[in-house]
Amino acid sequence: MTNQNVKVEIITIGDEILIGQIVDTNSAWMATELNKAGFEVAQITSVHDNAKHIIEALDLAQNRADIILFTGGIGPTNDDITKQTLCAYFNTKLVFDPSVLENIELLFANRPNFAMNDLTRAQAMVPENCTLIQNAVGTAPITWFEKNGKVIVSMPGVPSEMKRAMSMEIIPRLQNKFTTAVILHKTVQVYGFTESALAIKISDWENNLPENILLAYLPNLSIVKLRLSGISENMVELEFIMNQQIDLLSQLLGNTIIAFEDIPLEQLIANKLIEKNLKIATAESCTGGNIAHQFTSLAGSSAFFEGSVVAYSNSVKENLLQVSSIDLEENGAVSQIIVEQMAQGVRKLLKVDVSLAISGIAGPTGGTNEKPVGTVWISACSKESIISKEYRFGKQRNENILRASQAALLLLKEII
Amino acid sequence: MTNQNVKVEIITIGDEILIGQIVDTNSAWMATELNKAGFEVAQITSVHDNAKHIIEALDLAQNRADIILFTGGIGPTNDDITKQTLCAYFNTKLVFDPSVLENIELLFANRPNFAMNDLTRAQAMVPENCTLIQNAVGTAPITWFEKNGKVIVSMPGVPSEMKRAMSMEIIPRLQNKFTTAVILHKTVQVYGFTESALAIKISDWENNLPENILLAYLPNLSIVKLRLSGISENMVELEFIMNQQIDLLSQLLGNTIIAFEDIPLEQLIANKLIEKNLKIATAESCTGGNIAHQFTSLAGSSAFFEGSVVAYSNSVKENLLQVSSIDLEENGAVSQIIVEQMAQGVRKLLKVDVSLAISGIAGPTGGTNEKPVGTVWISACSKESIISKEYRFGKQRNENILRASQAALLLLKEII
Numbered sequence: 001m002t003n004q005n006v007k008v009e010i011i012t013i014g015d016e017i018l019i020g021q022i023v024d025t026n027s028a029w030m031a032t033e034l035n036k037a038g039f040e041v042a043q044i045t046s047v048h049d050n051a052k053h054i055i056e057a058l059d060l061a062q063n064r065a066d067i068i069l070f071t072g073g074i075g076p077t078n079d080d081i082t083k084q085t086l087c088a089y090f091n092t093k094l095v096f097d098p099s100v101l102e103n104i105e106l107l108f109a110n111r112p113n114f115a116m117n118d119l120t121r122a123q124a125m126v127p128e129n130c131t132l133i134q135n136a137v138g139t140a141p142i143t144w145f146e147k148n149g150k151v152i153v154s155m156p157g158v159p160s161e162m163k164r165a166m167s168m169e170i171i172p173r174l175q176n177k178f179t180t181a182v183i184l185h186k187t188v189q190v191y192g193f194t195e196s197a198l199a200i201k202i203s204d205w206e207n208n209l210p211e212n213i214l215l216a217y218l219p220n221l222s223i224v225k226l227r228l229s230g231i232s233e234n235m236v237e238l239e240f241i242m243n244q245q246i247d248l249l250s251q252l253l254g255n256t257i258i259a260f261e262d263i264p265l266e267q268l269i270a271n272k273l274i275e276k277n278l279k280i281a282t283a284e285s286c287t288g289g290n291i292a293h294q295f296t297s298l299a300g301s302s303a304f305f306e307g308s309v310v311a312y313s314n315s316v317k318e319n320l321l322q323v324s325s326i327d328l329e330e331n332g333a334v335s336q337i338i339v340e341q342m343a344q345g346v347r348k349l350l351k352v353d354v355s356l357a358i359s360g361i362a363g364p365t366g367g368t369n370e371k372p373v374g375t376v377w378i379s380a381c382s383k384e385s386i387i388s389k390e391y392r393f394g395k396q397r398n399e400n401i402l403r404a405s406q407a408a409l410l411l412l413k414e415i416i
Numbered sequence: 417m418t419n420q421n422v423k424v425e426i427i428t429i430g431d432e433i434l435i436g437q438i439v440d441t442n443s444a445w446m447a448t449e450l451n452k453a454g455f456e457v458a459q460i461t462s463v464h465d466n467a468k469h470i471i472e473a474l475d476l477a478q479n480r481a482d483i484i485l486f487t488g489g490i491g492p493t494n495d496d497i498t499k500q501t502l503c504a505y506f507n508t509k510l511v512f513d514p515s516v517l518e519n520i521e522l523l524f525a526n527r528p529n530f531a532m533n534d535l536t537r538a539q540a541m542v543p544e545n546c547t548l549i550q551n552a553v554g555t556a557p558i559t560w561f562e563k564n565g566k567v568i569v570s571m572p573g574v575p576s577e578m579k580r581a582m583s584m585e586i587i588p589r590l591q592n593k594f595t596t597a598v599i600l601h602k603t604v605q606v607y608g609f610t611e612s613a614l615a616i617k618i619s620d621w622e623n624n625l626p627e628n629i630l631l632a633y634l635p636n637l638s639i640v641k642l643r644l645s646g647i648s649e650n651m652v653e654l655e656f657i658m659n660q661q662i663d664l665l666s667q668l669l670g671n672t673i674i675a676f677e678d679i680p681l682e683q684l685i686a687n688k689l690i691e692k693n694l695k696i697a698t699a700e701s702c703t704g705g706n707i708a709h710q711f712t713s714l715a716g717s718s719a720f721f722e723g724s725v726v727a728y729s730n731s732v733k734e735n736l737l738q739v740s741s742i743d744l745e746e747n748g749a750v751s752q753i754i755v756e757q758m759a760q761g762v763r764k765l766l767k768v769d770v771s772l773a774i775s776g777i778a779g780p781t782g783g784t785n786e787k788p789v790g791t792v793w794i795s796a797c798s799k800e801s802i803i804s805k806e807y808r809f810g811k812q813r814n815e816n817i818l819r820a821s822q823a824a825l826l827l828l829k830e831i832i
Contacts, residue, residue, distance in 0.1 A: 016634050018457045019601060020448030021643060021678070025439050027462070032436030041434045043469070044462040046443070049632075053459075060476065076612040077633045078622065119612040139612075158635075160812065185435060196492040196535040196555075206494065216465075217493045218432050219574070227437060262437070282726075288712025289705030292726045296704025299780050299813055307732040310698075310708040310724035312717070316766055320723075320736075350732055364715050396576065397715055 005040035005231070006178045007065040011057050013073035013082050014157060017046045026071050026162055037171050038180030039067070049073050051085040058089065062150050067174060072157025074140040076119040082154055083127065083143070090145055092129040100124040100141050103134045133169045137161050142169065151177065182235045186242050187262035188226045190253055191410060195219050198226075205248055210241060221406045225262065258413070265409045266294040272416055273304035278353040280412075282308040283321055283346035285333065286360035286376060290405045306352045311342065321345030334359050334371055336379075336388050343381035343388075354382045354416060356408050360391070362400045376404045380412045387415060421456035421647070422594045423481040427473050429489035429498050430573060433462045442487050442578055453587050454596030455483070465489050467501040474505065478566050483590060488573025490556040492535040498570055499543065499559070506561055508545040516540040516557050519550045549585045553577050558585065567593065598651045602658050603678035604642045606669055607826060611635050614642075621664055626657060637822045641678065674829070681825045682710040688832055689720035694769040696828075698724040699737055699762035701749065702776035702792060706821045722768045727758065737761030750775050750787055752795075752804050759797035759804075770798045770832060772824050776807070778816045792820045796828045803831060 010030055016022045024046060031041045042065050047053045054073075061068045073082035087094055101124040108116050123139040126132055133142035138161040145152040151174065155165045190198060195217050199206070206215055212232055218225040228245065232238035250257060259268050273280055282291045292308035295301050309320050314333055317323040323341045331337050342357035360376025367373035374393040379386060389411060393403045426446055432438045440462060447457040458481050463469045470489075477484045489498035503510055517540040524532050539555040542548055549558035554577040561568040567590065571581045606614060611633050615622070622631055628648055634641040644661065648654035666673060675684050689696055698707045708724035711717050725736050730749055733739040739757045747753050758773035776792025783789035790809040795802060805827060809819045 015630070015632055015645070016643070017444070018447055018460065019451050019643075019645065020444040020446070020457075021601075021603075021634060021641075023439065023441050023444040024460075028433070028436040028439040030436070031434055035435050041436075042464070043473075044434065044440075046460040048458070057459075075633065077615045079630070079632045114610050114613070117612055117616050119615055160810075160815065185437075187437075194530050196533055197530070199493045199535055200533050214431070214495070216431055216495045217491065218437060225437075227432070227435075229431070229435065284705075284708075286712075288717070288721075289700075289708030289724055289726065290712075292700075292705030292728075293709045296702075296706075296726070296728060296778075297814060297817065301704070302728060305704075305728055307728045307736075308705055308724070308726035309736075310705060310712070310726065312708075312712060312721055312723045316723040319767075320725075320765070349736070351735075362712075394576070398713060399576065401713065 005183070006038070006067065006180050007042040008034050008039045008067040008069060009042055009061040009065040010044045011054075011061060011068060011070050012044070012046045012157065013049060013054060013070060014046075015048050015079070018048055026157065026159055029159070029163065030069065030071075030166060033166055033171060035183055035185065037175055038183055039174065039178075040183065049079055049081055051081060051088070054082065054085050055089055058152065066149070066178065067151045068153070069170070070152070070154040071162055074154060074156055076123055076139065086143065086145065086152075086154055087127045090127065090129060090147070092127045094125040095128045097124055097126045097132060099134065100126060100132065103136070103141070104139050107137075107139065133165065135161055135165060137164050144173070182232050182238055184230045184235075184238055184242060185262075186228045186246060188246060188249060188257055189259040189262075190224050190226060190256050191222060191258050192256045193224060195224055198224050202249065202252055205252060209245060212238075213242060213245060221403050222410070223258070223265070223406070227262075258410075264294070265406060267298055269409050269412060269416075270295065270298050270301065270304055272413070273354075276416060278304065278416060279306045280304055280354050280356070281306045281346050281350035281352040282355065283342040283357040284308060284310050285312060285317070285342070285358060286362040287358045287401055287404050287408070288312060290401055291356060291358070291408060294405060306350050309346050309349065317342060320349065332371070334361055334375055334377055336377055336390070339377040339379040340381070340386055340388055343379040343386060347381055354380070354412065356380050356412050358404055358408050360400070360404055362404075363395055363397045374400055376400070376407070378404065378408045378411050380408070380415050382415050385415055387411060421599070422454070422483065422596050423458040424450050424455045424483040424485060425458055425477040425481040426460045427470075427477060427484060427486050428460070428462045428573065429465060429470060429486060430462075431464050431495070434464055442573065442575055445575070445579065446485065446487075446582060449582055449587060451599055451601065453591055454599055455590065455594075456599065465495050465497055467497060467504070470498065470501050471505055474568065482565070482594065483567045484569070485586070486568070486570040487578055490570060490572055492539055492555065502559065502561065502568070502570055503543045506543065506545060506563070508543045510541040511544045513540055513542045513548060515550065516542060516548065519552070519557070520555050523553075523555065549581065551577055551581060553580050560589070598648050598654055600646045600654055600658060601678075602644045602662060604662060604665060604673055605675040605678075606640050606642060606672050607638060607674050608672045609640060611640055614640050618665065618668055621668055625661060628654075629658060629661060637819050638826070639674070639681070639822070643678075674826075680710070681822060683714055685825050685828060685832075686711065686714050686717065686720055688829070689770075692832060694720065694832060695722045696720055696770050696772070697722045697762050697766035697768040698771065699758040699773040700724060700726050701728060701733070701758070701774060702778040703774045703817055703820050703824070704728060706817055707772060707774070707824060710821060722766050725762050725765065733758060736765065748787070750777055750791055750793055752793055752806070755793040755795040756797070756802055756804055759795040759802060763797055770796070770828065772796050772828055774820055774824050776816070776820055778820075779811055779813045790816055792816070792823070794820065794824045794827050796824070796831050798831050801831055803827060
């Protein structure tokens with residue numbers, strides 16, 4: 001990115017991040033939303049619940065950025081010290097604010113099972129010299145400071161509270177205050193290449209990209225996402241230039257491109273199923289319900305998803321999916337014949353148009369010389385056709401589950 | 417934490433983190449492993465693929481920490497510049513290393529579907545003045561620099577490659593080089609309190625904690641994790657003092673404590689099922705297979721998990737789980753009678769000892785005045801007993817799925 005952008009730094013506060021107890025998912029969400037609003041995130045920093053460290057990070061961030069957004073460290077308990085620290089930094093003091101208490105009382109009125117207490121009430125003590133923003137879904141208010149043209153905001157680390165504050169309050173106010181350039185990101189998802197083979201395939205195209213468009217390669221299991229990031233003063237012109245480049249890329253890569261947007265594979269499949277008015281069911285052994293979970297995480301999934309049989313044991317495969325016990329005995333559960341019987345079985349049982357079946361050895365145990373850990377058979381089946389394929393993934397259980405789920409959705413794409 | 421620790425800073429490199437395209441899960445994993453090995457993670461910083469920014473972050477980190485660990489930015493494509501940047505910083509140049517090429521050739525020999533190319537081969541160009549560590553599972557080697565008593569390591573950002581390098585190579589070498597204090601973390605999981613109600617309940621205990629033990633509150637849906645972090649020169653003594661404090665806490669909180677360790681709830685349930693030699697199945701509507709997925713993410717899940725019926729549509733509820741169509745018509749799918757029929761149905765169908773059934777309105781649509789989005793009925797059933805409970809969660813689909821899954825496991829805990 002160029003230097004003409006309005007720059008934001010995110011500082012997350014909390015020992016739990018630095019000892020690895022939680023993964024910081026807030027920052028990625030914030031960065032996405034800030035980008036959409038035309039702001040560039042220059043750095044993300046995670047620091048301890050420690051006053052000296054918080055101040056040091058704030059001082060450094062102000063040298064690089066125009067806006068500093070703090071999350072976390074403002075809960076009601078003793079380990080949280082952000083409010084006191086910012087108070088000292090901005091030479092102000094904590095004062096009681098009746099509007100915050102009112103907001104807290106309102107929250108508790110809607111939660112009959114919980115009672116207010118002194119710690120909750122203490123959340124109404126706020127820095128005197130700042131702009132207060134009420135937190136509609138939690139007890140800690142958002143505090144907004146300005147100093148030497150810089151904006152410093154402290155907000156809760158609880159994801160639902162942070163998200164509401166960012167969307168409804170903070171981003172709109174930042175857009176009012178700053179004039180931002182246009183930043184656009186476009187993603188093309190490609191299947192069937194390693195990262196470096198893809199880079200060679202498109203190297204001429206990459207070398208001829210306009211200067212205001214950057215390219216990044218983001219491998220995600222068997223898919224590589226190509227992300228183009230463009231910056232300009234002019235939205236219409238930028239959109240036009242980026243689409244031109246994507247057309248050229250499309251001519252190069254043909255049908256190895258599976259999507260021209262950054263949406264999850266399951267959403268892509270869902271859209272296609274809905275468009276064709278098809279209902280799907282899955283019969284999952286080693287993926288253990290993960291594909292069903294991915295489908296049902298999408299709003300509106302009842303339009304295309306009927307249900308699943310998680311057939312983890314052989315007896316469920318036999319009794320529910322009508323898999324032949326003789327074939328099971330002869331071929332083992334991880335075989336073409338069994339996975340095809342599972343796919344056909346679940347399609348008939350749940351009376352759907354298409355089905356997916358997955359049977360494999362996720363590990364860490366259960367592997368043999370002939371079928372090592374990571375061996376997975378997948379079958380996709382419709383009224384007219386059935387295709388099946390064997391895969392060899394790696395040794396990591398959870399990665400095998402993810403890889404098998406992705407491979408299954410890619411296989412399904414071939415028959416719908 | 418005190419200042420006597422050996423401090424590590426993690427710097428993640430990659431535009432994809434700062435535009436929010438991926439969530440940085442590496443840092444949490446690294447922090448956990450470093451902590452176990454006695455190192456304190458002082459800061460985590462995410463910066464762009466930009467030489468100036470990388471150098472600035474490295475300079476600042478060296479002022480605060482003894483060890484700086486870089487992840488990412490060393491792939492074969494043009495957007496990755498970490499190798500060149502560190503080369504310039506350490507006043508050295510890139511030279512060809514035959515051992516790296518050999519390692520790459522070995523990797524490709526095991527991947528018959530992929531061919532090497534010039535970009536892959538260029539990974540064998542490495543900084544001259546550094547210690548090289550081969551990457552057994554990827555093409556980019558790990559580079560280890562030392563300067564003024566500080567250690568600077570650059571490793572891949574691909575999680576599987578990073579994890580292997582950290583566990584097998586980097587942490588053992590760091591432990592050889594530095595003498596570390598003992599850091600212990602112990603977690604107690606509590607159910608049935610808000611964060612602040614819990615803080616008041618245990619305030620006397622908290623105020624009397626020894627100085628070398630810190631307490632943090634980590635709310636996770638309906639569970640609050642209390643994390644005690646202790647530091648000492650003496651492992652045995654520290655363990656003793658921390659266990660004393662946990663005994664006191666246990667007397668205070670009684671059976672609201674659901675675990676004395678930081679393990680996922682599903683693992684806790686799994687351990688109990690295995691201990692009692694019970695098999696489980698689930699009938700999932702609104703959770704859509706998420707509980708099955710949680711169980712089967714655990715290694716060895718076939719010892720207790722038989723399978724699931726993801727009964728997303730009413731016809732699957734009727735046809736597979738023998739739910740009465742008259743009761744469905746009269747009460748709707750989200751009701752006590754239906755969820756109990758689902759629980760009993762799946763227990764008989766899959767011939768298991770205990771079962772869980774979940775039916776609810778995850779949202780965003782499907783709510784009514786009487787049963788708004790977030791209404792969920794859950795039933796846990798064994799041969800002897802059945803308990804059912806109604807819940808009102810919030811408006812966010814994915815949070816409702818997670819909350820319903822957690823509530824179901826907590827309900828199950830009451831009957832096993």
